[in-house]
Amino acid sequence: MAASLAVCAEDPRGWLGRMERALATRNYQGIFVHEHDGQTETLKIVHRVRGSDVIERIVSLDGSGREVIRRNGELTAYFPDRRVVLVERGPEQGLLLTELLRLDSTSSQIYRIGAEPAARVSGRTAHVIAVAPCDDLRYGYRVWIDDSSAMPLKTQLLTSSGHVVEQLVFTELSLPARIPDAALQAAVMARDYRWMRHEQEPAATAEQGAGDLWEAGTWQSSQLPPGFHMTANSRQVLAGAQRVVTHLVFSDGLASVSVFVEPDSGAPGAPPGAARPATLTQVGSSTALSTVVDGHRVTAIGEVPPATVRAIAGSLRGGFSPAGYPDAPAGAAPGWAAEAAAGPGRRH
Amino acid sequence: MNQDERASQLSAMFDGELPAAECELLSRRLARDEQLRATWSRYAVIGAALRAEPMAQVRPDFARRVSAALASGSGRAGVRRTLLLRRAGLGAAVAAGVAGAAIMLLRSGAPAQQESLAAYTPSVARVALPAVGAGAPAPTQTARQIESIAPGAMAALSDASAGGNELASYVVPPLRSGNDLAVPASLADYVVAHSEVSSPLARRSLLSALVGDDAVQPVPAPPSQAAHHQVARQDGPR
Numbered sequence: 126m127a128a129s130l131a132v133c134a135e136d137p138r139g140w141l142g143r144m145e146r147a148l149a150t151r152n153y154q155g156i157f158v159h160e161h162d163g164q165t166e167t168l169k170i171v172h173r174v175r176g177s178d179v180i181e182r183i184v185s186l187d188g189s190g191r192e193v194i195r196r197n198g199e200l201t202a203y204f205p206d207r208r209v210v211l212v213e214r215g216p217e218q219g220l221l222l223t224e225l226l227r228l229d230s231t232s233s234q235i236y237r238i239g240a241e242p243a244a245r246v247s248g249r250t251a252h253v254i255a256v257a258p259c260d261d262l263r264y265g266y267r268v269w270i271d272d273s274s275a276m277p278l279k280t281q282l283l284t285s286s287g288h289v290v291e292q293l294v295f296t297e298l299s300l301p302a303r304i305p306d307a308a309l310q311a312a313v314m315a316r317d318y319r320w321m322r323h324e325q326e327p328a329a330t331a332e333q334g335a336g337d338l339w340e341a342g343t344w345q346s347s348q349l350p351p352g353f354h355m356t357a358n359s360r361q362v363l364a365g366a367q368r369v370v371t372h373l374v375f376s377d378g379l380a381s382v383s384v385f386v387e388p389d390s391g392a393p394g395a396p397p398g399a400a401r402p403a404t405l406t407q408v409g410s411s412t413a414l415s416t417v418v419d420g421h422r423v424t425a426i427g428e429v430p431p432a433t434v435r436a437i438a439g440s441l442r443g444g445f446s447p448a449g450y451p452d453a454p455a456g457a458a459p460g461w462a463a464e465a466a467a468g469p470g471r472r473h
Numbered sequence: 474m475n476q477d478e479r480a481s482q483l484s485a486m487f488d489g490e491l492p493a494a495e496c497e498l499l500s501r502r503l504a505r506d507e508q509l510r511a512t513w514s515r516y517a518v519i520g521a522a523l524r525a526e527p528m529a530q531v532r533p534d535f536a537r538r539v540s541a542a543l544a545s546g547s548g549r550a551g552v553r554r555t556l557l558l559r560r561a562g563l564g565a566a567v568a569a570g571v572a573g574a575a576i577m578l579l580r581s582g583a584p585a586q587q588e589s590l591a592a593y594t595p596s597v598a599r600v601a602l603p604a605v606g607a608g609a610p611a612p613t614q615t616a617r618q619i620e621s622i623a624p625g626a627m628a629a630l631s632d633a634s635a636g637g638n639e640l641a642s643y644v645v646p647p648l649r650s651g652n653d654l655a656v657p658a659s660l661a662d663y664v665v666a667h668s669e670v671s672s673p674l675a676r677r678s679l680l681s682a683l684v685g686d687d688a689v690q691p692v693p694a695p696p697s698q699a700a701h702h703q704v705a706r707q708d709g710p711r
Contacts, residue, residue: 145673148673149673157681159678159681159682159685161682164685166681166684166685168681168684168685170677183677183680183681183684184684185684185685187685189684189685190506191683191684191685192684193665193680193683193684195680198669200665200668200669202661202665202683202684204661211661211662211665213662213665213666213669266674268674277674280674282678291678293677293678293681307478314479314480314506314509356670357670361666363662363663363665363666372666372670374670379672380672380675381667381670381671381672381675383663383666383667383670385663385666406660408660408664408679408682408683409678409679409681409682409685410678410682411664411667411675411678411679411682413660413663413664424663426663426664426667427667428671428675428678428679
């Protein structure tokens with residue numbers, strides 16, 4: 126124990142790597158408290174890894190009955206209070222670079238990683254690793270990493286001045302060798318609900334909304350906040366909208382911001398493309414911005430301060446090229462075909 | 474415990490076959506779960522109808538065996554299900570998810586079930602079920618649900634006829650995948666899509682917010698009327 130505490134002082138990156146691997150490879154389940162903006166929620170999490178098959182379930186314990194289940198890139202969100210279930214499939218895995226904290230040599234210029242004195246959390250010894258941002262365009266983290274399991278027992282999200290924006294603390298945590306299927310199934314009886322999932326395979330042809338795609342590289346990355354670069358560009362269908370959107374992802378190695386671009390439907394009564402004020406919403410510690418750029422609705426969301434989301438969404442202004450649009454890049458459209466064939470009752 | 478297991482528990486309880494300890498747990502669950510209570514009322518009515526007629530009881534693992542039968546039938550079973558319901562013309566009967574499953578088993582050739590189910594179905598058809606609750610979806614909406622739900626959830630058929638109305642249609646409306654101009658995506662859709670590309674710590678924070686935060690609620694899309702919308706869209710400027 127003493128030896129590992131000594132090692133910690135010289136190896137904070139090593140501990141972050143161990144934590145990352147634990148989150149990705151261990152079975153775990155527990156109860157944690159999520160505090161943000163003076164509000165507190167209690168949630169249960171169950172996470173099972175069987176080879177390449179990863180299932181995670183997060184359930185609210187505060188009475189709403191809401192829960193989400195992630196299974197190999199598909200996320201099902203149950204909203205009993207609305208009697209709605211959303212089923213989303215993420216972008217093609219090949220386009221994603223964000224399963225890991227990519228704290229590489231570039232990001233070491235924008236984040237400083239260091240160790241703080243070890244502490245105890247819920248009776249366990251934890252190494253305290255701090256990731257501090259160099260500017261106020263992004264948040265930092267302080268993580269209490271369990272000495273024996275490398276699990277993040279407590280996590281804080283901080284501003285550059287050290288103010289705690291959000292905190293997640295496990296009050297119960299176990300790492301069982303086996304987790305039964307029943308623990309990963311929704312408790313909600315969603316039979317009467319509206320299930321919203323994509324019904325039909327989007328045809329990746331020039332005919333369908335080709336003029337609405339944003340071609341990678343036609344826009345001005347020099348306008349991005351320092352450290353951010355595009356890490357993914359794909360087309361997706363969001364379950365609720367039944368509509369294809371372009372999904373761009375920007376990351377600085379730790380934080381990521383998604384930008385969704387779609388044709389603007391216009392405010393009720395107003396012509397499409399008419400100027401409307403941007404709206405900002407907080408989703409927990411993340412910021413979401415919605416605005417209209419060049420006749421397109423742009424929605425940006427990320428775990429960064431509001432000014433950064435605004436800057437990233439604003440950087441799109443310089444690059445929209447509506448004419449001469451190519452077909453979607455190969456592999457960009459989500460693989461609905463296989464899923465639809467396997468599901469029941471697909472009409473032919 | 475998944476939906477099927479809870480459905481079988483309810484069935485078993487009505488049949489007097491559920492152990493006392495489980496009954497107690499189930500009733501506590503009923504006190505908390507509005508959806509389960511709605512199902513309970515449907516089962517209560519079916520149970521009353523069953524006891525009044527000489528026929529086979531619904532067995533506790535019925536729902537699970539139906540799911541297995543459907544799963545083995547896979548894709549084709551769903552299409553068959555759509556046609557069957559129209560021919561059979563069952564209105565209120567379909568509102569009992571159990572009865573709906575009975576129809577499918579009958580057709581998909583599970584012989585062990587046929588005798589009891591043939592007797593079961595007509596009786597239930599005479600039951601006038603109470604309205605299940607506010608906001609029962611329109612028939613075409615329900616049809617869409619049928620097409621999209623996984624085998625284990627076939628009891629979405631229970632939506633079909635609150636108040637015992639004959640179903641107008643089970644034809645799935647032709648959905649367009651793009652450019653439905655009338656429907657803004659809800660914030661929850663974006664949160665969910667973004668969570669897939671976030672780092673693990675950030676994802677947990679986002680999903681916690683989605684699950685806990687009252688402000689982030691999905692706005693259900695109204696049924697698509699998109700045929701003419703799509704044409705209009707293509708005529709628009711590119």
